Amino acid sequence: MDAIFSDPEDVADFVKKAGAPAAPKDCDAETLAVVKRLNKKYSLVNEGGKAVIFQTAYDPLLKRRRIDRLSSRDLQTLYLNEKVETGVDDQKRPVYKTVANIWLNHPERRQFIDGVTFDPTTTKSEAGVLNLWEGFAITPALGDWSLLRSHIHQIICDGDRGHFDYLMGWMARMVQRPAEQGEVAVVMKGGEGTGKGTLAKALLKIMGQHGIAISNAKHLTGNFNGHLRDAIMLFADEAFFAGDRAHVGVLKSIITEPYLTVEAKFQNAVQMPNFLHLMMASNEEWVVPASLDARRFFVLEVVDAAKNNHEYFAAIWAQMEAGGYGAMLHDLLALDLTHFNVRAVPVTEGLQQQRKLSLPIPEAWWQDCLARGYVFRSRLGLEKHFAQWHDVISTELLFASYAEFAKERHERRPMTREQFGHFMRRMGGNPVRPRKGFGGEHIVDETNAFGGSARTAKPIEMTRPFSYKTGNLGDARAAFCEATKLEVTWGTDEMFPEAAE
Secondary structure, X not given: OOOOOOOHHHHHHHHHHOOOOOOOOOOHHHHHHHHHHHHOOEEEEEEOOEEEEEEEEEEOOOOEEEEEEEOHHHHHHHOOOOEEEEEEXXXXXXXXXXXXXXXXXXXXXOEEOXXXXXXXXXXXXXXXXXXXXXXXXXXXXXXXXXXXXXXXXXXXXXXXXXXXXXXXXXXXXXXHOOOOOOOOEEEEEOOOXXXXXXXXXXXXXXXXXXXXXXXXOHHHXXXXXXXXXXXXXXXXXXXXXXXXXXXXHXXXXXXXXXXXXXXXXXXXXXXXXXXXXXXXXXXXXXXXXOOOOOOOEEEEEOOOOOOOOHHHHHXXXXXXXXXXXXXXXXXXXXXXXXXXXXXOOOXXXXXXXXXXXXXXXXXXXXXXXXXXXXXXXXXXXXXXXXXXXXXXXXXXXXXXXXXXXXXXXXXXXXXXXXXXXXXXXXXXXXXXXXXXXXXXXXXXXXXXXXXXXXXXXXXXXXXXXXEEEOOOHHHHHHHHHHHHOOXXXXXXXXXXXXXXX
């Protein structure tokens, strides 16, 4: 059969007229360069069932990389003014596309269709799943970090070897087992310029992307906390107030809850395992809400031996920059944790103090009574009747004293009488029925010998009132310490002369 077309140009003309696209200009290299460039900064991710473009950016405020979430329209708007020639049309005119469209439609764009995770056990991402764990920012290596190590032992731990060993174990556990929850918060309390934050800053340097420092609790208590998505270490520098209920709730969840709910702005909330290791620093007296059975806070009183010693701290940082970070990480990774139990928290003097400051209203009231040496504080000038300790104290007098104390502290839900009875028994009181006792005080009208009347303050005397036997003051104080597991320095009776009358 004869050929339909004898001239190759006739073939091209036929194809063109038939509607087939003309052979494109060879722009593959330029297109691929665009894709590679955008792949360094962007990735298309399936996050919670939504197609989201992840953009990596540096946050100068938090001094760490952050992930911004963009829509495809956002990306197109960003690159609307940057176009690349991708071929010619059937009229042999150049065809241009924005680099955003090129990247979005290219088969080699960076994408994670099966979702996103944060798995600190590996730096690899499974096929189709983005793993946010990048590893440490420092390479471990032999070296010298003796100055910071000495600072930890002598200044932060005040020379206490047991406290130093626990803190070293806590840090080693964080870098050796980053996929485990911190469980215990390290709290460093001390004045400004004492070096509370020196250790935390070194650890943040090692953790890199996975360490974050905050100085305002709103970064945790606010509506959005997406920055915690890939965090292992959290350093809160003067960020929490123990008396704020919102702060208390966040602290509890960070330390104890196995999962965190993380929500970035304009994105669905996602639940993830809690890998956070919390370190706190403060110069406030009351730092954490340490309840009587608290075993989740390792509280250290930082000494001021190096306070504002600029040469001292400059030497530490110079050594750390000269290989100290790598040496510190090397030693922490090599530390034997076979016998380390993170929940075996040393009961420090700092923790004892935080417990005292965090006492519930009933315990705080009873401690106040024991400290001053008597129960009822007269407001009508009848101190001689009340300002002394009695082995047996009427329930009415005890409850009146507690009720006044709770009112002054703005207690929202004071104890009922039944609850009060349980409390007194827990504090070592034994219910009894003495024959006579005081139940409070009141104003009475009395008539004198001349027929006149006068208003007089008198104690309320009760016959056989319900009472509690607490023993002498020393016994009552000992029972309080036993019940609360607190160590209290009470002072002497000379501090309360009215109690000795």
